[in-house]
Amino acid sequence: MGKATREAYGEALAKLIVEDEKIVVLDADLTGSTKTADAKKACPERHFNIGIAECNMTGIAAGFASSGYTVFASTFAMFAAGRAWEQVRNSIAYPNLNVKICGTHAGIAVGEDGVSHQAIEDIAIMRVIPGMEVYSPCDEAETKAVINHVAKTKNPCYVRLGRSKVDDVYSLDEEFDFTKVKVVTKGEKVAIFATGLMVQEAVKAAKALEEEGIKVTVVDVCCIKPIDEKGVLEILKSHDYIITAEEHNVIGGLGSAIAEVSVKSCPKNIKMIGIYDRYAESGPFNELLVKYELDANSIAKEVKELVK
Amino acid sequence: MGDLKLHIKNIRKNILKMVANASSGHPGGSLGAADILGVLYFEYMDINEDNAAGVDRDRFVLSKGHASPVLYATLYEKGIFKGDLMTFRQIDSKLQGHPNMNYVDGVDMSTGSLGQGISAAVGMAMANKLSKNDHRVYAMLGDGECAEGQVWEAAMAAAHYKLDNLCVFLDLNGLQIDGNTVDVMDSRPLDKKFEAFNWEVIHIDGHNLDEIRAALDKAKEVKGKPTLIFANTIKGKGVSFMENNYAWHGVAPNKEQLAQALEEVEAM
Numbered sequence: 311m312g313k314a315t316r317e318a319y320g321e322a323l324a325k326l327i328v329e330d331e332k333i334v335v336l337d338a339d340l341t342g343s344t345k346t347a348d349a350k351k352a353c354p355e356r357h358f359n360i361g362i363a364e365c366n367m368t369g370i371a372a373g374f375a376s377s378g379y380t381v382f383a384s385t386f387a388m389f390a391a392g393r394a395w396e397q398v399r400n401s402i403a404y405p406n407l408n409v410k411i412c413g414t415h416a417g418i419a420v421g422e423d424g425v426s427h428q429a430i431e432d433i434a435i436m437r438v439i440p441g442m443e444v445y446s447p448c449d450e451a452e453t454k455a456v457i458n459h460v461a462k463t464k465n466p467c468y469v470r471l472g473r474s475k476v477d478d479v480y481s482l483d484e485e486f487d488f489t490k491v492k493v494v495t496k497g498e499k500v501a502i503f504a505t506g507l508m509v510q511e512a513v514k515a516a517k518a519l520e521e522e523g524i525k526v527t528v529v530d531v532c533c534i535k536p537i538d539e540k541g542v543l544e545i546l547k548s549h550d551y552i553i554t555a556e557e558h559n560v561i562g563g564l565g566s567a568i569a570e571v572s573v574k575s576c577p578k579n580i581k582m583i584g585i586y587d588r589y590a591e592s593g594p595f596n597e598l599l600v601k602y603e604l605d606a607n608s609i610a611k612e613v614k615e616l617v618k
Numbered sequence: 619m620g621d622l623k624l625h626i627k628n629i630r631k632n633i634l635k636m637v638a639n640a641s642s643g644h645p646g647g648s649l650g651a652a653d654i655l656g657v658l659y660f661e662y663m664d665i666n667e668d669n670a671a672g673v674d675r676d677r678f679v680l681s682k683g684h685a686s687p688v689l690y691a692t693l694y695e696k697g698i699f700k701g702d703l704m705t706f707r708q709i710d711s712k713l714q715g716h717p718n719m720n721y722v723d724g725v726d727m728s729t730g731s732l733g734q735g736i737s738a739a740v741g742m743a744m745a746n747k748l749s750k751n752d753h754r755v756y757a758m759l760g761d762g763e764c765a766e767g768q769v770w771e772a773a774m775a776a777a778h779y780k781l782d783n784l785c786v787f788l789d790l791n792g793l794q795i796d797g798n799t800v801d802v803m804d805s806r807p808l809d810k811k812f813e814a815f816n817w818e819v820i821h822i823d824g825h826n827l828d829e830i831r832a833a834l835d836k837a838k839e840v841k842g843k844p845t846l847i848f849a850n851t852i853k854g855k856g857v858s859f860m861e862n863n864y865a866w867h868g869v870a871p872n873k874e875q876l877a878q879a880l881e882e883v884e885a886m
Binding site: 334355356358360361363365366368369370371372373374375376377378379396397400401404405406 | 673730734735736739749767768771775778779
């Protein structure tokens, strides 16, 4: 088992804050959970705790960014994207300010804390804001690369991060190009577009299916917006069966993003795997994935249904 | 008449003309804030046409962004905005109904959604402290706006971070779009609330230029905490039929009303 993406975020940020004196980090009383505590330890003078006041933190981020700083603002995804949505829209995205909203504890993988903390709408509501870039990395290597990438762009960005430890998909020296979708396993006929920790589940499903003679292409969509339309189209055109997999409501997230590309020039039936417009519950992360049919077995079952 | 009074008179006239020309906008709160913005921009802030595009200067955040006409008219009067004020609220204009910081030099934050500008001003003041510069951050809140919870989140953070480089005007005109502020949501006593949040609070008549100056001077001497200038103002100040009438919060004068209003402002 590898690190949680929030841990990778903390490590990457602790490095960046030392290297770049224009970076400031804001948190809303969750420094230990979001892992911005690492950056605070590395550079306490540029880490600010705003208290339990996410809307104000978002506005303060706008003030810092308008003063020439690159701002990383973190809290749980539910509050970063949810509670402060209108502040993100009006104080950060509309003026196009250099703020990176890094929401941790996204999806149902928060686990035991339950529904109030399980953001399954954040991709949808961040994606719909004009000018906002949306990233959903799957493991340590990809998260560190994303954090380094967004630190260099000047645009507002949302980065979706998880609480739970996940398997590594990539080695730490992997090269990433976030303008392109990334083919993780190459198969034929069946393609799964996956994001976040569903990349791991899709890869596991692909391995199991290969033993049964079904070869599946797994595509890691880390940058959900702006989406790599050309890359998505190539996959759509070259496969008969298309599946999307996300730890998010099936409304408005990765599945919708892929469907939006598809309807333009390559209409396809798309099977969306995700949370079916309902709330989950408290429980261990792995058991939740099984119950809500997001685990590798559930994905493999869907693939077999499709191709039979 | 001194130059400043003439500038403020021009600002008021342009507010009226812009709103009338657009047939929409917020004249009442804009007229009421004209004296404060006049003193700020002509006597206190180190902003001019050469430095306005950057941030290496004092800044002002109009948290009550619907009063954009007073900000645009002031920047015009100061020679920073050189465009046509009469494009206000029209297609292809830089003068949006609520201000966009990327369209007009000297507009320091995009505001309009109430309660948000004050947080951005807090962030700017924190940034100035971090950058170790002497620039001051000014902001203006409406009294109706203080019903927004974010105002108090920002007030708490400003005191926590000891932002003595932040000076906020509370434009206390007692009116908001639905009526008297005490009837819509009685937020009194706002001055005591800010005091309880560890702010320095200075009471003034927001139309008395000397009192505005004295408050700004005093705010510069305050150390270790932010300053709130509790400014009693008259919504629609200078136009008899608009004064203290909430119906003029967001309504434009017609041609005859404009003529009378301009006449009255001229006679101020």
